[in-house]
Amino acid sequence: MGPQSWIPGSGSSMDQVSNGTRRYEGGSRPQEAHTGNETRNDDDDTGYDNARCGGVNKAKAAAVSSTTAPAGPTDGGSLNREAQVLIFYSSITTNTGRIANEFKANLDAAIKALPDLPDSKFLDAEVLDLAEIDFDDYFIAPPASKKGVDLFYMILLPSYNIDTINDTFLEHLKETHYDFRIDTGSLSALLGYSVFGFGDREGWPDENEGYCFQAKEVDKWMARLTGRKRAYPVGMGDIKIDYRERMAEWTSGVTEILGQVARTGNLGEGLPGSGSAVESDDESGSDVDEEYDDGETLVDSGSGSASGDLGDVEDLGKIVEGIPKEAKEAAAAEAPLAVDFTNYGKSVVPLRKRAAAQAVPKEMVPKNSPTYASLTKQGYAIVGSHSGVKICRWTKSALRGRGSCYKYSFYGINSHQCMESTPSLSCSNKCVFCWRHGTNPVGTTWRWVVDPPDLIFNGIKANHYQKIKVLRGMAGVRAERYAEAMRIRHCALSLVGEPIFYPHINEFLALLHGDRISSFLVCNAQHPDQLAALKAVTQLYVSIDASNKESLRRIDRPLHRDFWERFQRCLDILREKRFKHRTVFRLTLVKGFNIDDEVEGYADLVERGLPCFVEIKGFVRALERRLGERGLGYGIAAEHAHSCCVLIASDRFRVDGKWHTKIDYERFFQLLEERGADGDWTPEEYMGEETPEWATWGNGGFDPRDERVDRKGRKIEI
Ligand SMILES: Cc1cc2nc3c(=O)[nH]c(=O)nc-3n(C[C@H](O)[C@H](O)[C@H](O)COP(=O)(O)O)c2cc1C
Numbered sequence: 001m002g003p004q005s006w007i008p009g010s011g012s013s014m015d016q017v018s019n020g021t022r023r024y025e026g027g028s029r030p031q032e033a034h035t036g037n038e039t040r041n042d043d044d045d046t047g048y049d050n051a052r053c054g055g056v057n058k059a060k061a062a063a064v065s066s067t068t069a070p071a072g073p074t075d076g077g078s079l080n081r082e083a084q085v086l087i088f089y090s091s092i093t094t095n096t097g098r099i100a101n102e103f104k105a106n107l108d109a110a111i112k113a114l115p116d117l118p119d120s121k122f123l124d125a126e127v128l129d130l131a132e133i134d135f136d137d138y139f140i141a142p143p144a145s146k147k148g149v150d151l152f153y154m155i156l157l158p159s160y161n162i163d164t165i166n167d168t169f170l171e172h173l174k175e176t177h178y179d180f181r182i183d184t185g186s187l188s189a190l191l192g193y194s195v196f197g198f199g200d201r202e203g204w205p206d207e208n209e210g211y212c213f214q215a216k217e218v219d220k221w222m223a224r225l226t227g228r229k230r231a232y233p234v235g236m237g238d239i240k241i242d243y244r245e246r247m248a249e250w251t252s253g254v255t256e257i258l259g260q261v262a263r264t265g266n267l268g269e270g271l272p273g274s275g276s277a278v279e280s281d282d283e284s285g286s287d288v289d290e291e292y293d294d295g296e297t298l299v300d301s302g303s304g305s306a307s308g309d310l311g312d313v314e315d316l317g318k319i320v321e322g323i324p325k326e327a328k329e330a331a332a333a334e335a336p337l338a339v340d341f342t343n344y345g346k347s348v349v350p351l352r353k354r355a356a357a358q359a360v361p362k363e364m365v366p367k368n369s370p371t372y373a374s375l376t377k378q379g380y381a382i383v384g385s386h387s388g389v390k391i392c393r394w395t396k397s398a399l400r401g402r403g404s405c406y407k408y409s410f411y412g413i414n415s416h417q418c419m420e421s422t423p424s425l426s427c428s429n430k431c432v433f434c435w436r437h438g439t440n441p442v443g444t445t446w447r448w449v450v451d452p453p454d455l456i457f458n459g460i461k462a463n464h465y466q467k468i469k470v471l472r473g474m475a476g477v478r479a480e481r482y483a484e485a486m487r488i489r490h491c492a493l494s495l496v497g498e499p500i501f502y503p504h505i506n507e508f509l510a511l512l513h514g515d516r517i518s519s520f521l522v523c524n525a526q527h528p529d530q531l532a533a534l535k536a537v538t539q540l541y542v543s544i545d546a547s548n549k550e551s552l553r554r555i556d557r558p559l560h561r562d563f564w565e566r567f568q569r570c571l572d573i574l575r576e577k578r579f580k581h582r583t584v585f586r587l588t589l590v591k592g593f594n595i596d597d598e599v600e601g602y603a604d605l606v607e608r609g610l611p612c613f614v615e616i617k618g619f620v621r622a623l624e625r626r627l628g629e630r631g632l633g634y635g636i637a638a639e640h641a642h643s644c645c646v647l648i649a650s651d652r653f654r655v656d657g658k659w660h661t662k663i664d665y666e667r668f669f670q671l672l673e674e675r676g677a678d679g680d681w682t683p684e685e686y687m688g689e690e691t692p693e694w695a696t697w698g699n700g701g702f703d704p705r706d707e708r709v710d711r712k713g714r715k716i717e718i
């Protein structure tokens with residue numbers, strides 16, 4: 001969408017029909033507004049018929065009329081008119097008033113320092129006390145007094161759980177939104193807005209207890225009134241502790257956006273009038289609850305993906321369990337075992353043809369392939385010809401302070417700083433639960449064009465950041481977390497495909513580590529040679545979908561004929577590596593296929609590989625008991641109740657009776673720098689601090705500082 005989109009009269013919510021009559025949403029204006037004594041006010045160049053307004057007061061009508069007054073930029077993108085920031089604040093005990101005036105001085109200076117901006121474009125900001133202005137003048141439509149100037153609103157608001165001007169203000173925003181005489185999005189002529197809240201954690205320790213609650217409310221209503229022109233996530237600062245730091249972050253973010261607005265006339269990726277908003281919430285609906293419903297299921301562990309979208313691989317177990325037993329059995333019985341096109345021996349492809357096909361390597365996922373279409377439709381970005389990156393739902397959830405994935409509870413992975421990706425979208429299995437049947441590239445050896453590691457590394461990072469930027473306008477995103485999210489700290493190589501299949505996996509890992517990004521690499525235990533040659537990773541996983549040869553054949557449907565031998569060799573390699581890498585078994589249990597009578601088999605596999613950790617869903621106690629009987633030294637260390645995931649850990653990670661499942665990432669990078677990717681060290685050397693109490697077995701694994709919400713985004717009282 002071009003810059004014209006936010007010009008009043010050219011945008012969606014403020015449309016005027018050619019005869020100047022204001023167009024109401026839904027076609028015609030509501031019947032009950034007619035007085036029966038209607039005369040048209042010809043002086044009203046907006047075409048808005050004041051006489052029809054019934055109870056609308058004059059100020060309101062005038063304000064409404066002004067929404068159609070300003071014209072927007074027309075010079076091919078950048079602002080062509082003067083712009084100004086209006087800083088609104090409320091203040092009862094004077095802090096915010098003082099801060100607002102200091103802020104104005106800083107902001108004026110910061111705007112002047114923006115590169116490539118002519119001085120004349122931004123007028124000095126104006127500070128306005130909400131207690132002294134008439135809300136109708138500013139918060140129904142942009143003020144008529146500012147005709148010809150494009151406005152950007154910043155609202156600085158302390159929270160008060162007693163009756164103050166804030167309540168009147170919030171009531172006004174709400175009324176304006178619901179007033180049928182006023183168009184939806186009546187403030188959409190603004191360039192954008194952002195809110196910063198002040199609170200006091202001493203009395204209101206976290207958001208569940210009301211910390212900065214009114215700033216969040218104002219932010220929500222402003223999103224509605226502006227047609228979702230949240231330029232930057234709501235910021236929050238504790239007046240006694242960190243407001244300076246938080247405000248500095250927020251100010252730098254907002255100023256950057258102002259520069260973008262001035263240069264391009266729009267707010268950037270993901271926001272109205274500025275490109276794709278598909279990943280942002282729709283805030284135009286009339287139901288307040290819906291605003292916070294992005295379809296994420298954060299607490300309802302019983303639901304899987306109905307659409308067939310695998311979504312997040314981290315939720316695999318849940319999805320797998322959701323498949324009816326009969327369907328799985330039918331799939332396993334009907335689907336032919338995948339044919340190995342690359343190994344010699346019996347093959348349906350004649351050798352000559354195969355040789356010809358291999359002469360010129362093809363792209364693994366060409367742009368015109370069904371796989372490409374399918375992946376991009378589901379939010380994956382394809383990088384080069386065989387790599388992918390996607391924002392996982394936990395990253396979105398963490399950005400909004402609504403909880404992180406189990407790896408945060410177990411290992412201290414910040415979900416909002418985590419990038420989920422793979423350098424190989426291809427793999428050598430055709431697992432029954434994989435949604436990509438029929439379209440995914442499979443093979444036992446690499447037979448495609450190989451992209452260089454730096455192309456993949458730079459590409460996935462750029463795409464990840466771009467996707468995060470799109471989320472800037474999403475309801476509920478915290479400014480602090482957004483700022484942190486612009487620094488990737490973790491990479492989960494666990495998207496679809498098989499990462500160690502990529503021929504330059506070690507070089508790729510080195511690039512991640514060189515940028516101080518930790519690596520969690522998940523493989524399917526089918527490539528022992530590559531596994532043996534793997535250099536340093538922060539945490540190394542094998543995915544274990546079955547406990548014996550027959551189940552594995554039926555569930556993973558591997559391409560390799562010697563799949564079981566490969567699988568066992570991988571476990572042996574993992575056993576050897578356990579004093580170098582943090583090794584993990586991820587047990588994905590397919591109900592009906594492999595739970596019954598298989599505990600013994602899983603215990604055998606654990607005994608063979610002796611991993612540092614076992615991530616498991618279901619039959620936790622049974623497995624723990626078996627491991628105990630064999631004297632292998634494991635215990636239940638942590639849990640994440642939402643994803644029904646439990647962590648069984650080796651006693652190596654229990655110090656003085658306390659579990660230490662977290663990772664000291666800084667120490668990991670130090671070890672790498674000191675000793676190199678081939679160097680010797682043990683996982684214990686970068687063992688992190690004690691597992692937090694809330695993450696230990698029996699305590700649920702939900703960080704109390706986050707807010708629990710249900711499927712609709714409604715807060716859950718605990
Ligand atoms: C009576 C009272 C109620 C308050 N209620 C809240 C609250 O619900 N949430 C919060 O985060 N801070 C609350 N605060 C803290 C204020 O928001 C904080 O001190 C703020 O900086 C005050 O700004 P001001 O001096 O501009 O009025 C409250 C403070 C007082 C005195």
Ligand code: SF4
Pocket residue numbers: 312314392393394395405406407408413414415416418419420492
């Ligand atoms: S580890 Fe990263 S990619 Fe995986 S679920 Fe957690 S936040 Fe998402």
